[in-house]
Amino acid sequence: MVAYVVRRLLLAVLTVWAISVLSFMIIHLPPGDYVTSYIASMSASGSAVSEGEANALREQLGLDKPITVQYAKWMGLMLQGNFGMAMEWGRPVSDVIGDRLTLTMVISVAAIIFTWALALPIGIYSAVYPYSFADYVFTFVGFIGLAIPGFLLALVVMYVGFAYFGANVGGLFSPDFAEAPWSLAKIWDLTKHLPIPAVVLGVSGTAQLIRIMRSNLLDELRKPYVMTARARGLSEYRVIMRYPVRVALNPFVSTIGYLLPYVVSGSIIVSLVLSLPTVGPLLLKALIAQDMFLAGTIVLLLGVMTVIGTFISDLLLMWVDPRIRLGRQ
Amino acid sequence: MRNDTRPLLSVRNLRTSFFQDEGTTKAVDGASFDVFPGKTLGIVGESGCGKSVTAQSILRIVDRPGRIVDGEIVLTRADGSEIDLVKLKANSREIRSVRGGDIGLIFQEPMTSFSPVHTVGEQIIEAVLLHSEVGKKEARLRGIEALRSVGIPKPERRIDEYSFELSGGLRQRAMIAVALSCNPRLLIADEPTTALDVTTQAQILDLLRKIQQERGMAIMLITHNLGVVAEMADDVVVMYLGKVVEQGKVDDIFHDPKHPYTKALLQSIPSIDSTPRLKLPTISGSIPHPFNRPKGCPFHPRCVSAIAGRCDVEEPPLQAVGEGRKASCFLYP
Incomplete structure (x- = not known):
């Protein structure tokens, strides 16, 4: 068991390093650099940047050095907890990302809770009563949910909310609280704004989860231990909830690691439509501006969070599944 | 206490069918037999003859789309009252107190009969808590016992282990322990030794016999292994395609089989006296799918003594063919 944890930990470190190389390379792949896109945006607004100014800017940002040196310097700063300057914003990257990262996590968690709370009971019902009328209805609605693009759903929800309920949709805060320091009132305001983004972001995941839960549970319901549990005289509800459902939930634990990056990268367009102050739109802007420090940090953070998430779900899986804990299948 | 005249469990004309899109499969088609207190009834037949479905019907745990369509399953309870299990609702309190309480069940798959994520103890203690008025501590002690x-x-120590940590033999013993934890008066053993190696098989059978002697419990032993039946059973029921084709005392069945199917089954086991390298006789053909049940006697297409024009037209009823035994065959009018 200790060997398992140590092996996972070593793999995690190795993966993080590989991610850092990859994210650095990805950001450098498109032609040009921050200065070229800076010149382009300056000339678009009518002012010109001279050759000398451009070179000075390159030198100042270290963009004239070979790519390996740039990577080494970047990693050196990273390890000291210095994520560099967000070029476009002229502020340290940690400043720009900080609050947005927290809010992203809040929204992700809300979306995940919504997804699980809805999908698991429906999935269980569909498996226990397969091919029933309600199963078909859930399947139909679920596939519609899966097929509708999130941003479209966001637009519809916003329109309906605005036109029929006069609700202030979009954003995570009322205008009064947007710039205010954190307080109980601000948290309450956030709570009131959470449901819509959580639902919009959670819908497609819900449909997927229903399908997964249904097929997992259908497999488990056929196993002999369900019949022996019934033969012991347990009520049908307890038989199903205590045995096959418990076993069918195990695979979900291993997906926890992927949920956060999935919500972040899958939600860029939705976040733009709903004008959510999350990491997604920031990443998009940074990538357009070729702001390598900001984009690199976000991509790296997402990678690291995936690795940490996976590591945590490995530990959780070990805890809930004795077959893994005791090293036998 | 032993009252051999009144059966503990009396199955009458049981019919259990599976209703699928392709059609209706009659898994059990009019089976009748009795289980007496303290005795062992062996139910024999090839795979697919409805043995297991009969056991599941008694406990009312037949999986959808299966359903009991007709018949009676009368259980005499400890206080002498009789209940018809067929009339109870499948998830009712009464049938649940019968399951595990009056009737224990063990399966042929000791590997998968325990939940992989619960300890053996959790599953025994649960049964004890369900059927007796004891606290958790006492239930655990009973589980260990x-x-x-x-x-x-x-x-x-074993009580806190998971089933996959036990060997096959221990696992089947643990399965028996769960079934026995609430002192049932009838134990249904569905192929209890099929998945075990021969030495372990003998140990498990010895164990069942010992427990039966200690507790005066009735056993309904479902198997396709005639050797096991000869060793264990007092009475035998031979099933073919969901029907009882012959029943009687174990000695009668083995020494003087009446039904051609029983005869053929007995001829296909090697005897210690048989000439070495002699090919064993087999029953020709294969079991028809219950969905394509032959007309007339279900066994006639494979029967060596089939009477053309009779066996493939009419169905022989199960009738007495001697003292305390019955067979369904036109050879015995």
Whole structure:
């Protein structure tokens, strides 16, 4: 068991390093650099940047050095907890990302809770009563949910909310609280704004989860231990909830690691439509501006969070599944 | 206490069918037999003859789309009252107190009969808590006692282990312990030794016999292994395609089989006296799918003594063919 944890930990470190190389390379792949896109945006607004100014800017940002040196310097700063300057914003990257990262996590968690709370009971019902009328209805609605693009759903929800309920949709805060320091009132305001983004972001995941839960549970319901549990005289509800459902939930634990990056990268367009102050739109802007420090940090953070998430779900899986804990299948 | 005249369990004309899109499969088609207190009834037949479905019907745990369509299953309870299990609702309180309480069940798959994520103890203690008015501590002690009584070494440690940590034999013993934890008066053993190696098989059978003697419990032993039946059973029921084709005392069945199917079954086991390298006789053809049940006697297409124009037209009824035995065959008018 200790060997398992140590092996996972070593793999995690190795993966993080590989991610850092990859994210650095990805950001450098498109032609040009921050200065070229800076010149382009300056000339678009009518002012010109001279050759000398451009070179000075390159030198100042270290963009004239070979790519390996740039990577080494970047990693050196990273390890000291210095994520560099967000070029476009002229502020340290940690400043720009900080609050947005927290809010992203809040929204992700809300979306995940919504997804699980809805999908698991429906999935269980569909498996226990397969091919029933309600199963078909859930399947139909679920596939519609899966097929509708999130941003479209966001637009519809916003329109309906605005036109029929006069609700202030979009954003995570009322205008009064947007710039205010954190307080109980601000948290309450956030709570009131959470449901819509959580639902919009959670819908497609819900449909997927229903399908997964249904097929997992259908497999488990056929196993002999369900019949022996019934033969012991347990009520049908307890038989199903205590045995096959418990076993069918195990695979979900291993997906926890992927949920956060999935919500972040899958939600860029939705976040733009709903004008959510999350990491997604920031990443998009940074990538357009070729702001390598900001984009690199976000991509790296997402990678690291995936690795940490996976590591945590490995530990959780070990805890809930004795077959893994005791090293036998 | 032993009252051999009144059966503990009386199955009458049981019909259980599976309703699928392709059609209706009559898994059990009018089976009748009795289980007497303290005795062992062997139910024999090839795979797919409805043995297991009969057991599941008695406990009312037949999986959808299966359903009991007709018949009676009358259980005499400890206080002498009789209940018809067919009339109870499948998830009612009464049938649940019968399951595990009056009737224990063990399966042929000791590997998968335990939940992989719960300890053996959790599953025994749960049964004890369900059927008796005891606290958790007492239930655990009873669980340990049950494990000890089936010959599991170090039961106080084994109770916290998972089934996959036990060997096949120990697992089947643990399964028996769960079934026995609430002192059932009838134990249904569905192919209890099929998945075990021969030495372990003998141990498990010895254990069942010992427990039966100690507790005066009735056993309904479902198997396709005639050797097991000869060794264990007092009475035998031979099933073919969901029907009882012959029943009687174990000695009668083995020494003087009446039904051609029983005869053929007995001829296909090797005897210690048989000439070496002699090819064993087999029953020609294969079991028809219950969905394509032949007209007339279900066995006639494979029967050596089939009477053309009779066996493939009419169905022979199960009738007495001697003292305390019955067979369904036109050879015995």
